[in-house]
Amino acid sequence: MKTVRNIALFLFVVLSLFILWALWKGQGWLEVDQLLSYPWFIVSLVDVYTGFILFCLWVWFRESSVLLAIAISVLIMVLGNVVSCLYVILQLKLSGGRWDKFWLGVHAGSR
Numbered sequence: 001m002k003t004v005r006n007i008a009l010f011l012f013v014v015l016s017l018f019i020l021w022a023l024w025k026g027q028g029w030l031e032v033d034q035l036l037s038y039p040w041f042i043v044s045l046v047d048v049y050t051g052f053i054l055f056c057l058w059v060w061f062r063e064s065s066v067l068l069a070i071a072i073s074v075l076i077m078v079l080g081n082v083v084s085c086l087y088v089i090l091q092l093k094l095s096g097g098r099w100d101k102f103w104l105g106v107h108a109g110s111r
Contacts (some may be wrong), residue, residue, distance in 0.1 A: 001092055001095075001099070001102070004088070004092060005088075005089055005092045005093075008085045008088040008089050008092070009085070009089055011081070011085050012082060012085035012086060012089065015080075015081060015082050015085065016082055019082065025058075031068070048080075049077070050082075051074050051081075052077055052080070052081075055076060055084050056069075056073040057077055059073060059076075059087065060073070061074050061086070061104075061107070062091075062103070062104060062105025062106060062107065063105055063106065064105070064106040072087060072101055091105075
C-alpha cells in the first residue's frame with residue numbers, strides 16, 4: 001500500500017506542477033479554442049473523460065453517500081486527475097492497510 005500511496009502522491013505533485021506551469025505560461029481559453037480544431041485533441045479529451053467516468057464508477061461503487069459520490073465526480077470532471085490522486089491517497093489512508101476496503105469501500109467484508 002505504501003508503494004501505491006507514494007506513486008499517487010508523486011503523480012499528484014507532478015500533475016499539480018504541470019498545471020501551475022501551464023497556468024503561468026499558457027493563454028487559457030485562447031489555446032483551448034485553437035486546440036479544438038484538431039481531431040486528435042478531441043480524441044484525447046474523449047479518452048481522458050472516458051477514464052474520468054470509469055474512475056467515477058469505482059467511486060460510486062465504493063462510497064455509501066450519494067452526495068459524496070456526486071461531489072467527488074464533479075470535482076474529477078472539473079479538476080481532473082489531481083482529484084483522483086487525492087482520492088486514492090485518502091482512501092489508502094482510510095482503508096487501514098486493507099486492500100479489500102480500499103477497492104470495495106462499504107462493500108468490503110469484515111474480518
